[in-house]
Amino acid sequence: MKRVGEVHSSNYLLAKFHDLVDWAVNSSRANSLWPMPFGTACCAIEFMATAASRFDFARFGMERQAFSPRQADVLICAGRLPFKLAPVIRRIYDQMPQPKWVISMGACASTGGIFDNYSMVQGIDTIVPVDVYVPGCPPRPEGLLYGILLLHKKIKGESLFDAVRRRDEQPLDEKGLRLSPETIDEISEPFGNSVHQFRSS
Amino acid sequence: MIPGALREAVARDGETIVYVPRERLLDVMTWLKETPGQEFDYLVDVTAVEYRDRERPLEVVYFLRSLKRRADIRVKLELDPSEELWVDSVWELWHGADWLEREVFDMFGVTFRGHPDLRRILMWETYAEGYPLRKSFPLRGRFSRAEQVRQALNANPEAHYSLEELSIADAAGDLPDEMRDRLRRGERGVIPEPPSP
């Protein structure tokens, strides 16, 4: 197998050893994710339904919900995120130890949804890096479970030794932004029906 | 006819609307609350309405109810948007007005004189774009999205702006300069004009 990144090992045994370590580490990580439920709005109710008896995401190794970011692996942003809450989610994200993943649950968290107005962040990816977007308004519990399984898949493809597939901290830039202003403006552009919602009469 | 009322009208849902002048508001409210036969002891809601027609005055609306008589009434004040928007606070009569008046202040910029703690309630304290529910305020805000994200990310989620908190936490030094100056001058419940777009 051709490896990419900074570790170019010609040693077959070393490469195999790396693969073995990655497999062990990633399987343990993926199968016991501790979610940090950042539930703000409607999606939090579906999140609770996913945690309750019928859907029971403990089946996927998420038995323990970490309400403290310092003991969490995956931040599940369930619900809309107004600007007033943006510094809070960023701080929670910064407080989580590496490795950490983010699931953006629902249309509002992913794009702003139907709230294209003065108070709403148009997608939490302008604030924190997102690994899995779960569509829906709100997503059904099955949808969230599917997103969690996708995250498992993503985690199993990561590597401790490979710079490209390794997870690194993504701090804010000197302006205090995650993305460049142009990118934020571009991805926050109105789309779909909300393009026509400038007129009030 | 209620003493001090300018005129009365009937809404489409059959309720009586009473228009009162701003100067007589507290008299009328006290009369409505305390006169036997009126006894409007319950404040349902306080809100404001600005019409699309710029000529029409901005209205502050009070919904009152008498729990004993099971009767409702609506009291309206008309304010000229080109002048300073102020109303006397009815907090002394109904403590439920506390947050409702703060919300009207936050969303419309109407100052309630005599309110115990008039601060922004839904938007954050350093929000500089203006009053969101005014008709001159664009739906997506005055600043660009990037600027909005930048301001939001640079905000301090643990900041104290309530006067009570400031006194306990001894945190007045952490306030923005401009806000500290306003507090020193004793100007509360006034937000500086937003920059024109």
Added chain:
Amino acid sequence: MSKRTVEMALATPGVDAEGRPTRVPLATQEPDLGGEHLLVNIGPQHPATHGVLRLVVELDGETVVRCIPHVGYLHSGFEKLGEYRHYNQIIPLTDRTDYLSPMANNVGFALAAEKLMGIDITPRCTVLRVIACEMSRIISHMVWLGTTSIDLGAFTPFLWAFQERERIYDLQEMWTGARLTTSVTRVGGLMADIPDRFVEKLREFTQTFPKTLGEIDRVLTRNAVWVGRTQNVGALTAAEATNYSLSGPMLRASGVGYDVRKDKPYLGYETYDFDVPVGEHGDVYDRYLVRLEECYQSNRILQQAVDRLPDGPINVDDPRVILPSKTRAMSDMEAMIFHFKQVMEGVKAPVGEAYIGIENPKGELGNYLVSDGTAKPVRWRIRPPSFINLSALPKMAEGHLLSDLIAINASVDIVMGEVDR
């Protein structure tokens, strides 16, 4: 159960002065140590604040001296968005204000818009809307029961409550296709008629639901921990509750028997046989009892509504308000014009204003619409019951322990989507 027995129950084995074994009560008077006050910040991300509420608490030891709530962390600009939408386009927004009882919100807005336009809805629609409201009340109270019991240390009722919710979710999904964001009403009618077998399923639910309530009742109502943590906590007198403009179960737990369904009936509630539970002490325990009893009463209303459900159309016969069926719009020229006008221009409301309050699970939900004759409202105001109920929190929390603050906050039954709008 008297207070005395509770104190006995909350005791630990120990010895008295002479060395004989006895039971030492846990609640003993603490010596007055004095000292500095502490400022503790709870939230906005805290599992016990039911969403994104921030409480700044001044503590003297463990006693709350002052509690300063900060809201607005979920402000989504609903009222501003409403000014940019047609009346029917606002209905999906109403789902998302109080997302624990979406159907009741849909009904509240539709009633206000109909009052503004002077539309009388059909008898079948009226009964179906009553069913929608009462189903919402049950699922909202179930969330309240589940989350509050978690806050106070009981996990099992959460699972029971959410099982019942799933059953109502199934019904909602049968009817509207969505579990949570139902958008069930339209101005002048409903989005769809109920499907086959809905009535059977609902009847089955109303027969088995009281059993779960009975289980919750057995586990909590006379439980020493539950009683000890809720009785005499956060009490408000009737005069205070009125002065703070509380509504719904909060107001009734304080002994004021005002229920919009009884005192300003809408949707023909005066023709149903149900009781309004009224509390006595106004504390957290009474609020729990009131909400539990309301679930039984909602169940009764559901049974009566199912029995009397009349046949007939669900929408008013007015092509200016109600969209024609797709088949007619495609084959009949006139229907197509009406369809086009409604979708492109919306339904125009006459100049004027209308307010209607309905008894939502949280309290009185008011919808105030002001129209200037166009198809979009000039002002859409929601009177948010939990926002106003929450404003009494500093008053209720004063002098209680920090752990009681959690119980008091839970008893308000807030939903931040509605508090912040």
